[in-house]
Amino acid sequence: MQFxxxxxxxxxxxxxxxxxxxxxxxxxxxASGLLTFAQGDYFMLGAFLTFTFSVLVGLPxxxxxxxxxxxxxxxxxxxxxxxxxPLIARGSGPIYIVLATIGLxxxxxxxxMIIWGSQGFHVPSVMGDMPMKFGDIYVVPQNLAIVFxxxxxxxxxxxxxNKSKVGTALRAAAQDKMAAATLGINVVFAIxxxxxxxxxxxxxxxxxxxxxxxxxxxxxxxxxxKGFAAAVVGGYGSIYGAVIGxxxxxxxxxxxxxxxxxxxxxxxxxxVLLLVLFVRPxxxxxxxxxxxx
Amino acid sequence: xGQINQKYVxxxxxxxxxxxPLILTNxxxxxxxxxxxxYIIVNCGLDIVxxxxxxxxxxxxxxxxxGAYSSAILSIHTEIPVIFCxxxxxxxxxxxxxxxxIPSVKLVxxxxxxxxxxxxxxxxxxxxxxxxxxxxxxxxxxIPKLNLFGYVFETxxxxxxxxxxxxxxxxxxxxxLVTSRVGRAFRSIRDDNAAAAAFxxxxxxxxxxxxxxxxxxxxxxxxxxxxxxxxxSPETFALQxxxxxxxxxxxxxxxxxxxxxxxxxxxxxxFEALQPFxxxxxxxxGLIIMxxxxxxxxxxxxxxxxxxNRQNSKKLELSSDAS
Amino acid sequence: xxxxxxxxxxxxxxxxxAVDSCSFSVEQGAVHALIGPNGAGKTTxxxxxxxxxxxxxxxxxxxxxxLAGTLPHDRMKMGIARTFQLISLFKEMNVIENVMAGAYCRxxxxxxxxxxxxxxxxxxxEATKARALELLDFVGLGDSAGAGLMLAGSLSYxxxxxxxxxxxxxxDPKLILLDEPAAGMNPTEKxxxxxxxxxxxxxxxxxxxxxxxxxxxxxxADKITVLDHGVRIAEGLPKDIQNDPEVIRAYIGEGAxxx
Numbered sequence: 001m002q003f004x005x006x007x008x009x010x011x012x013x014x015x016x017x018x019x020x021x022x023x024x025x026x027x028x029x030x031a032s033g034l035l036t037f038a039q040g041d042y043f044m045l046g047a048f049l050t051f052t053f054s055v056l057v058g059l060p061x062x063x064x065x066x067x068x069x070x071x072x073x074x075x076x077x078x079x080x081x082x083x084x085x086p087l088i089a090r091g092s093g094p095i096y097i098v099l100a101t102i103g104l105x106x107x108x109x110x111x112x113m114i115i116w117g118s119q120g121f122h123v124p125s126v127m128g129d130m131p132m133k134f135g136d137i138y139v140v141p142q143n144l145a146i147v148f149x150x151x152x153x154x155x156x157x158x159x160x161x162n163k164s165k166v167g168t169a170l171r172a173a174a175q176d177k178m179a180a181a182t183l184g185i186n187v188v189f190a191i192x193x194x195x196x197x198x199x200x201x202x203x204x205x206x207x208x209x210x211x212x213x214x215x216x217x218x219x220x221x222x223x224x225x226k227g228f229a230a231a232v233v234g235g236y237g238s239i240y241g242a243v244i245g246x247x248x249x250x251x252x253x254x255x256x257x258x259x260x261x262x263x264x265x266x267x268x269x270x271x272v273l274l275l276v277l278f279v280r281p282x283x284x285x286x287x288x289x290x291x292x293x
Numbered sequence: 294x295g296q297i298n299q300k301y302v303x304x305x306x307x308x309x310x311x312x313x314p315l316i317l318t319n320x321x322x323x324x325x326x327x328x329x330x331x332y333i334i335v336n337c338g339l340d341i342v343x344x345x346x347x348x349x350x351x352x353x354x355x356x357x358x359x360g361a362y363s364s365a366i367l368s369i370h371t372e373i374p375v376i377f378c379x380x381x382x383x384x385x386x387x388x389x390x391x392x393x394x395i396p397s398v399k400l401v402x403x404x405x406x407x408x409x410x411x412x413x414x415x416x417x418x419x420x421x422x423x424x425x426x427x428x429x430x431x432x433x434x435x436i437p438k439l440n441l442f443g444y445v446f447e448t449x450x451x452x453x454x455x456x457x458x459x460x461x462x463x464x465x466x467x468x469x470l471v472t473s474r475v476g477r478a479f480r481s482i483r484d485d486n487a488a489a490a491a492f493x494x495x496x497x498x499x500x501x502x503x504x505x506x507x508x509x510x511x512x513x514x515x516x517x518x519x520x521x522x523x524x525x526s527p528e529t530f531a532l533q534x535x536x537x538x539x540x541x542x543x544x545x546x547x548x549x550x551x552x553x554x555x556x557x558x559x560x561x562x563x564f565e566a567l568q569p570f571x572x573x574x575x576x577x578x579g580l581i582i583m584x585x586x587x588x589x590x591x592x593x594x595x596x597x598x599x600x601x602n603r604q605n606s607k608k609l610e611l612s613s614d615a616s
Numbered sequence: 617x618x619x620x621x622x623x624x625x626x627x628x629x630x631x632x633x634a635v636d637s638c639s640f641s642v643e644q645g646a647v648h649a650l651i652g653p654n655g656a657g658k659t660t661x662x663x664x665x666x667x668x669x670x671x672x673x674x675x676x677x678x679x680x681x682x683l684a685g686t687l688p689h690d691r692m693k694m695g696i697a698r699t700f701q702l703i704s705l706f707k708e709m710n711v712i713e714n715v716m717a718g719a720y721c722r723x724x725x726x727x728x729x730x731x732x733x734x735x736x737x738x739x740x741x742e743a744t745k746a747r748a749l750e751l752l753d754f755v756g757l758g759d760s761a762g763a764g765l766m767l768a769g770s771l772s773y774x775x776x777x778x779x780x781x782x783x784x785x786x787x788d789p790k791l792i793l794l795d796e797p798a799a800g801m802n803p804t805e806k807x808x809x810x811x812x813x814x815x816x817x818x819x820x821x822x823x824x825x826x827x828x829x830x831x832x833x834x835x836x837a838d839k840i841t842v843l844d845h846g847v848r849i850a851e852g853l854p855k856d857i858q859n860d861p862e863v864i865r866a867y868i869g870e871g872a873x874x875x
């Protein structure tokens with residue numbers, strides 16, 4: 001039982017990370033109708049920025065958090081304005097735009113390697129690295145923080161999208177660009193901002209995971225794919241679905257590494273992803289059951 | 294007239310290629326030339342799915358790995374002649390390609406991209422965790438050399454000729470295929486799905502066929518690679534390799550006979566030149582993909598073709614005005 | 617002899633009835649026109665005959681066989697070919713190849729024969745190509761030398777429509793469905809089009825045509841069926857239809873709404 005709970009906690013922690021990335025995939029899909037392959041690399045970039053600001057520069061955490069968030073947001077906005085937007089505007093097929101994001105992903109990953117090198121770095125957690133003990137169960141405080149921060153972000157995103165004027169504009173622009181434009185919404189800005197938020201989420205995920213997994217230039221690939229798996233499992237394009245999907249993927253991964261074999265956990269996750277895509281490409285959750293953003 | 298010219302060019306090219314080992318005495322450069330040949334075969338297969346059938350595929354490294362591993366394992370553990378191991382590698386890869394394609398082809402572009410990536414990664418992870426059979430992270434070494442009718446292709450120079458012959462065969466096969474009834478069906482799915490279906494083309498079956506062919510090209514290429522270098526390990530078959538293949542096809546011009554050839558040669562040379570700069574290589578790959586998609590979406594060969602076609606149609610307009 | 621029999625066919629889309637228990641028959645070898653104001657359900661009817669849409673109710677019978685449950689590519693094999701309202705040529709293929717692709721279901725070369733360019737495949741390809749050139753001549757796209765090698769996408773609008781007809785004929789259909797073939801054509805092209813349509817019928821291929829150009833329809837059709845709001849409101853010879861008060865009301869009514 002203790003083993004089970006330990007695994008479940010670990011699963012929820014990585015699941016939260018996948019959920020943050022998954023939400024980004026879904027937001028981008030709604031705004032631009034396409035898939036980006038660079039989410040994992042933005043996640044990696046978030047982790048490296050965190051390392052740079054908190055370890056190399058020595059800024060306090062409460063400065064690093066908004067700084068990384070803002071930088072990633074700007075980077076996402078820029079990605080849309082410089083690369084994706086122009087491609088859509090000139091009528092490039094989806095197959096080419098998807099490829100462009102793959103090019104971007106390779107570019108970012110290797111730039112990171114040139115800048116920071118290919119070795120791993122450790123980032124200390126603000127909450128300390130010592131595990132807390134609840135009965136028989138050990139919990140690293142950062143793990144719990146990740147889960148709660150993810151849930152907090154989800155609630156904040158919900159409130160932002162539904163209650164704020166900007167959020168409403170974003171939703172309108174994602175649903176019907178023409179109609180939104182006639183209502184005076186700056187669609188170009190709205191789509192860019194949606195990318196900004198998605199990339200920001202990935203960056204925050206990188207910031208949160210840095211103290212646990214460490215930081216390397218290669219950390220983005222698998223996490224990016226699993227974040228995608230989260231979005232697919234939850235029903236691609238659904239924000240809440242991505243969160244549930246993220247936790248589901250995290251738990252599947254944790255239990256398969258605990259009960260089957262550590263080295264097969266990635267195979268199992270990809271197996272599940274392929275199975276869902278083959279059998280239920282619309283996602284595992286009954287879509288009408290999830291009233292979405 | 295054009296046809297005769299083309300034949301002369303091809304003949305000269307072939308003679309030049311036959312002479313390469315006589316000029317390139319440097320073994321390393323000869324190895325690079327042989328690798329280019331292998332990549333051309335793999336990329337021709339990739340182009341059949343990507344360029345001619347309009348389906349995205351990023352599992353090329355997976356096919357490459359299946360061919361390399363199965364041929365290596367078979368040739369080490371059995372007495373089967375290497376050439377048959379290679380063909381088996383191609384066939385197995387082709388079969389697995391078909392199996393993956395059957396449930397995948399209903400998916401739209403980005404999901405298909407993800408499935409093919411997942412496929413490639415699963416193959417790599419299986420090789421990584423295959424225990425003694427695949428040698429796990431250490432891979433397989435001492436893969437036997439090719440032996441045909443008692444002649445052992447011991448040196449890179451001799452193997453170069455074998456690969457060159459294979460390149461010619463695969464290019465001819467690709468040319469035959471894409472200009473055939475089946476090739477027209479591939480291209481009609483790419484150009485207009487619904488119209489293709491209305492003309493009796495079973496769209497899903499055609500896509501599966503394309504992936505099956507791709508599997509054979511990729512698998513056979515992988516087997517050629519394994520018996521060339523004599524050593525394989527999972528890191529050769531990472532997603533990065535699939536991206537490199539795709540970059541080559543994209544730059545050269547997808548959906549053309551010579552595009553993948555041009556792209557493979559150019560990028561291989563470029564990266565040999567960039568070799569001393571390490572990571573910069575991959576940064577350049579990433580940049581090339583983005584820049585080509587932005588400014589040269591039809592690649593080098595495609596852009597040249599377009600220009601040629603435009604000139605042709607201008608000429609036609611002039612001649613019909615005159616008549 | 618009746619080639620196509622549409623029997624009480626209904627099509628409903630989520631609450632909207634696009635075609636409402638509509639019946640008509642097309643005679644073998646005839647040019648049969650389906651007309652009606654915008655939104656009358658003509659294209660929906662076409663899509664049901666072509667197999668792109670399933671019928672909600674009723675039956676379609678072609679050449680003595682019930683079409684229920686057959687897919688578009690089955691219908692092509694049975695002898696129903698079509699052109700598209702929105703031009704759907706294979707744009708990156710040349711003109712001859714487009715026509716050859718239309719013969720797909722009448723040819724057999726498999727993947728291996730194709731890859732190895734076996735004699736059987738070569739013979740078939742040559743025959744298909746010869747037939748394609750013949751058809752291009754027939755529709756009048758064969759005159760300028762080398763035009764066959766141009767990409768379909770680079771033809772003029774009217775030529776693209778004509779090429780669609782040649783491609784459809786390549787499948788040796790018994791029935792050809794022409795969906796607004798004259799849209800976007802200039803007057804000269806329209807005259808040539810009606811000529812081509814008559815010749816197709818003379819060859820024994822039945823033509824079912826949806827067209828907005830009344831002059832063309834009246835000149836070319838043997839029989840006309842008029843739909844309005846998914847219901848058949850009239851049927852008969854062109855001269856009867858022209859004077860049918862019901863038809864005039866349907867068209868003028870539409871005109872009034874548009875103002």
